[in-house]
Amino acid sequence: MSTISSSRLYGSIQLRRNRGLAGLYLVVAGFLILYALLFPGILTIGGFSKFTQNWFPLALVTMAQALLMLNGGITLAIGPLVSLGAVIAATTMQGALGVPGGIVAVALAGLSIGAVIGAIVTHLRLPAIIVTLAGSFIIGGVALILLPRPGGFIPDWLSTVLAGHTPVAFLLLVAILMLWKVFLATPLGLGIYAAGDNPVGAFRSGVPVERVKVAAFALSGLLSALAGLFVAAQTGSGDPVIGTPFTLNSIAAAVLGGVGFLGGKGTMRGAICGSLLLSVMINVMFFLGFPPVAQYVAQGLIIVGAVAVPEILGAWRAKR
Numbered sequence: 001m002s003t004i005s006s007s008r009l010y011g012s013i014q015l016r017r018n019r020g021l022a023g024l025y026l027v028v029a030g031f032l033i034l035y036a037l038l039f040p041g042i043l044t045i046g047g048f049s050k051f052t053q054n055w056f057p058l059a060l061v062t063m064a065q066a067l068l069m070l071n072g073g074i075t076l077a078i079g080p081l082v083s084l085g086a087v088i089a090a091t092t093m094q095g096a097l098g099v100p101g102g103i104v105a106v107a108l109a110g111l112s113i114g115a116v117i118g119a120i121v122t123h124l125r126l127p128a129i130i131v132t133l134a135g136s137f138i139i140g141g142v143a144l145i146l147l148p149r150p151g152g153f154i155p156d157w158l159s160t161v162l163a164g165h166t167p168v169a170f171l172l173l174v175a176i177l178m179l180w181k182v183f184l185a186t187p188l189g190l191g192i193y194a195a196g197d198n199p200v201g202a203f204r205s206g207v208p209v210e211r212v213k214v215a216a217f218a219l220s221g222l223l224s225a226l227a228g229l230f231v232a233a234q235t236g237s238g239d240p241v242i243g244t245p246f247t248l249n250s251i252a253a254a255v256l257g258g259v260g261f262l263g264g265k266g267t268m269r270g271a272i273c274g275s276l277l278l279s280v281m282i283n284v285m286f287f288l289g290f291p292p293v294a295q296y297v298a299q300g301l302i303i304v305g306a307v308a309v310p311e312i313l314g315a316w317r318a319k320r
Helices: 003-017 021-038 045-070 078-092 098-123 128-146 156-163 168-184 187-197 199-204 209-235 246-256 268-287 292-319
Strands: none
Touching: 021 268, 045 078, 045 168, 045 187, 045 209, 045 246, 045 268, 078 098, 078 128, 078 209, 078 246, 098 128, 098 209, 156 168, 156 209, 168 187, 168 268, 187 199, 187 209, 199 209, 246 268, 246 292, 268 292
16 A cells, blocks of 8 residues: 555544544633633643643543443443542552552552453453443442541652642643553554454454453553542542542543444544543533532533534435
């Protein structure tokens, strides 16, 4: 294949993946402007830092969910993995392992649990939603066994570094997105899209579909557990149920970002943008005085609209 045809093919693929993101960017920009008007403090270093610290865990779990959705799967174990990551961090950093050992323990737990779930889904041919639902109960139970109530120990300096008055969280997110871009250039990264879009065709093209799926679950577990580590640094302790809201929020943010449930549709930057929209939307509704019940209703309507409008427009274009 010539260089020109390869570049045209790459361009057409990118155009298809980015379809609809322009509208998403405009909506996010509008919400950010409204948020800045309601809360001018976000334009300061301290305000920006606090906002990105609250957004960062949601961004990580959205990436974790999008990884699997791009590969044609889904996970309901993200929330318990966040809780387990926070608990492991809070119960290991005070001992002989210290902070480096605690970070390694959190990362290994996320990777290994994700890989085990992925292996069960892949090799036993079981639905991911059922396996991850069962896994969520087991992981949540382990977190409660390790730490029955909020507590543990996170060093003050670590909390200051990660959740202080500097935009460390934003810099970490930029670094992770750069690593994702590099990862996409590898056969494994390309295989995630290929296996999600057309698993049979990907297999016939030499993509190790089963290995790719296990790797996607493992990386998803890693990101979820690291989100728990960051949440523990924010709160200064571990909480065995703190990750509960992240499961549904990760799905909502990924859907808002244009990631499809059937695999191969969407981009990681769209998912990150969706997490930003969800985070800003919650803050804007808070400053506008929406009661909690109304916030949930508004979030639900916006998510339904984000899913329905592109489908309606697509059907309308097809009829023309």
